[in-house]
Amino acid sequence: MADNNNPGTTGGHGVEIHLEEVSKRYPGQQAPAVESVTMTIPAGETVVLVGPSGSGKTTTMRMINRLIEPTSGKISIAGEDVLALDPDKLRREIGYSIQQAGLFPHMTVGENVGMVPGLVGWSKQRIAERVEEMLDLVGLDPAEYTKRFPRQLSGGQQQRVGVARALAANPPVLLMDEPFGAVDPITRGVLQDELMRLQADLGKTIVFVTHDFDEAVKLGDRIAVLGERSKILQYDTPEAILTNPADDTVAGFVGAGAALKQLTLRRVRDIDVTEVPTAKVDEAPSALAERLGSRRGAIGLVLDRRNRPLRWATAREAGAVAALERAGRPVEDSVSLASTLQDALEAILTDDDGVAVVTGKRGEYAGVVDIDTVMNAIKALREENAEPDEAAVAGAGS
Numbered sequence: 001m002a003d004n005n006n007p008g009t010t011g012g013h014g015v016e017i018h019l020e021e022v023s024k025r026y027p028g029q030q031a032p033a034v035e036s037v038t039m040t041i042p043a044g045e046t047v048v049l050v051g052p053s054g055s056g057k058t059t060t061m062r063m064i065n066r067l068i069e070p071t072s073g074k075i076s077i078a079g080e081d082v083l084a085l086d087p088d089k090l091r092r093e094i095g096y097s098i099q100q101a102g103l104f105p106h107m108t109v110g111e112n113v114g115m116v117p118g119l120v121g122w123s124k125q126r127i128a129e130r131v132e133e134m135l136d137l138v139g140l141d142p143a144e145y146t147k148r149f150p151r152q153l154s155g156g157q158q159q160r161v162g163v164a165r166a167l168a169a170n171p172p173v174l175l176m177d178e179p180f181g182a183v184d185p186i187t188r189g190v191l192q193d194e195l196m197r198l199q200a201d202l203g204k205t206i207v208f209v210t211h212d213f214d215e216a217v218k219l220g221d222r223i224a225v226l227g228e229r230s231k232i233l234q235y236d237t238p239e240a241i242l243t244n245p246a247d248d249t250v251a252g253f254v255g256a257g258a259a260l261k262q263l264t265l266r267r268v269r270d271i272d273v274t275e276v277p278t279a280k281v282d283e284a285p286s287a288l289a290e291r292l293g294s295r296r297g298a299i300g301l302v303l304d305r306r307n308r309p310l311r312w313a314t315a316r317e318a319g320a321v322a323a324l325e326r327a328g329r330p331v332e333d334s335v336s337l338a339s340t341l342q343d344a345l346e347a348i349l350t351d352d353d354g355v356a357v358v359t360g361k362r363g364e365y366a367g368v369v370d371i372d373t374v375m376n377a378i379k380a381l382r383e384e385n386a387e388p389d390e391a392a393v394a395g396a397g398s
């Protein structure tokens with residue numbers, strides 16, 4: 001599976017994983033921990049398993065690399081029967097990263113990262129290059145960290161090394177079991193962003209276990225919500241689960257604020273921004289006042305010579321100054337087209353007039369968003385993810 005002739009970071013593209021009626025009954029247990037799970041994890045996607053403690057997430061994941069042997073059922077990776085492979089060889093071809101990084105304490109960072117490439121017979125030279133490349137990839141300076149021991153790193157740094165180690169032999173599949181569970185929320189957010197950035201380049205097939213639904217929404221192309229014995233309660237995109245939970249249990253797990261969580265899935269560029277009257281800073285104040293007209297409370301923007309937003313002003317405020325550079329109040333905050341709708345909402349809620357200015361790549365004015373814009377986007381999302389039969393009814397007239 002792993003393409004060992006390709007030491008680059010873009011080889012080892014994801015492959016499909018398929019579980020067919022997979023069950024696990026631990027010795028001495030009455031009930032199975034996992035009962036007859038069937039699911040396909042598409043090549044190159046990140047699938048997040050979420051569910052309450054004890055639902056069997058870890059057991060399900062560990063059966064994929066046979067750290068736990070299934071009692072019955074079939075598992076294939078890229079069409080190959082996993083249960084027919086040598087388990088040691090299998091595990092070297094699947095990246096694995098766990099909470100608290102699981103680094104070997106008596107080995108240096110470099111030795112930890114280079115371990116699997118060493119086991120599969122890479123030359124010393126190639127391993128050294130790979131270690132350097134991997135540490136770079138996860139944002140650790142190789143010169144500073146290669147020779148350190150895990151205990152000489154922060155929790156977040158250890159997690160980064162854990163990810164570097166999982167990726168080192170360029171596996172097509174990565175299994176991640178609550179990899180960011182042991183770090184503080186801020187570091188966790190940073191590590192999640194880094195994983196998303198990495199995955200955009202690498203296109204691995206990632207199976208990720210968490211009990212944090214927000215993490216699942218952020219990272220997953222698809223989410224499998226698991227109930228007892230790993231029963232799949234819903235397996236769908238984050239949008240679909242948020243807008244249309246399959247049953248009350250899923251709804252409970254999604255939790256309060258499902259509509260708000262959807263706001264992290266959409267970017268400002270995905271919605272229709274609106275326009276307000278504008279004037280360049282060296283125009284006469286009366287020009288802006290005229291464009292704003294007599295509508296009470298209407299607000300416009302003063303732009304600098306390069307079209308960047310400078311100040312908010314009403315017609316009255318524009319009329320009260322000799323030059324627009326002193327009209328109204330400064331634009332303190334803006335969101336970009338790449339910002340999430342959640343960021344936009346936050347900016348709207350903290351703005352005195354309830355509007356957020358949107359800027360493009362070079363900071364140029366691109367429009368504004370207000371609460372109506374965001375509400376319309378939520379409505380559109382809801383319609384997009386309506387039940388199939390609702391959609392059929394809606395579409396029947398056309």
Ligand SMILES: Nc1ncnc2c1ncn2[C@@H]1O[C@H](COP(=O)(O)OP(=O)(O)OP(=O)(O)O)[C@@H](O)[C@H]1O
Nearest residue numbers: 026027029033052053054055056057058059060211
């Ligand atoms: N080695 C074992 N022997 C017996 N029972 C086990 C063993 N490992 C796990 N179990 C049981 O199997 C069930 C599923 O455990 P598993 O760790 O897969 O759940 P999980 O969803 O990952 O939970 P958590 O979120 O708490 O980590 C639990 O009831 C657990 O007690």
